[in-house]
Amino acid sequence: MATRIRANRNAIFTRLFGGSIAVAREYVAAFLIRCHVGPNVLTFLGLLSTLTAAVLLARGGGDLIGCGTGESFYAFAAAWMIILAASFDILDGAVARNSRQISKLGGFLDSSLDRIADAAIFIGILIYYLNHPEKNHARLLAVLTVVALTNSELISYFKARAENFIESCPVGYWQRGERIAGILIGLFCGHIGTVMVMLAVLPALTVLRRLIFAARQIHRLDKNLPLLDPAAPLTGIMRLALWRYRRGTLPYDLVTAFNICIILFVDVESITMTGGL
Secondary structure, three states: OOHHHHHHOOOHHHHHHHHHHHHHHHHHHHHHHHHOHHHHHHHHHHHHHHHHHHHHHHHOOOOOOOOOOOOHHHHHHHHHHHHHHHHHHHHHHHHHHHHOOOHHHHHHHHHHHHHHHHHHHHEEEEEEHHHHHOOOOOHHHHHHHHHHHHHHHHHHHHHHHOOOOOOOOOOOOOOOHHHHHHHHHHHHHHHHHHHHHHHHHHHHHHHHHHHHHHHHHHHOOOOOOOOOOOOOOOOOOHHHHHHHHHHHHHHHHHHHHHHHHHHHHHOOOHHOOOOOO
């Protein structure tokens, strides 16, 4: 417990951004409630924003913002539409909670439309690479975008299926927020190809971890054994696995900073490979 508390106190990203976003969310949610805006309306607005972003991504998702070409506008606009969609996604839950409008229908719509939104973003990027075969590694990046889409859907699917049997399945670094943040950073710095490579590889570990965690928990249920605590502090050599720590901890922030640096400073499209991929 002491280790977990100390880590939370030193979590840089959580302290800088998490608290500010939470405060702003509550103020905006209160305003929306006074305006009689329901949570389901916000959910559908979020989907509409994401679908708009997907169209923009298909037109220019892989272009460098500000490079002087017409398509660079599409990447810029897509990034801001995704930010708008993420804002709606944050607010719909706050409005539902604070206005006591939490419902099973709302939860179903939120979860289901999130899956559509996730798929739309990757499909937009896929169409971009298919329409720009002249870009370096366009075919390979198109394939990796499909793999990234598969990872994204499997992460959410395994969680939903697991929670039919156990209370929660919160394990794994690459949750929806991390994936969306990575795509945004990639759009703003013109390295969306790098993000597709990362999302085709690294989230597969989250898929595997959720599968193993859920299987172990369900097995323990079948045997009437006490369930494992996913929030329990890591021990032994596993303490070095920084990516296994939860949000709001210093190790999590270090992994996040490392991933951001990869996106900012590595451009896979500038790497020359033999074979014409």
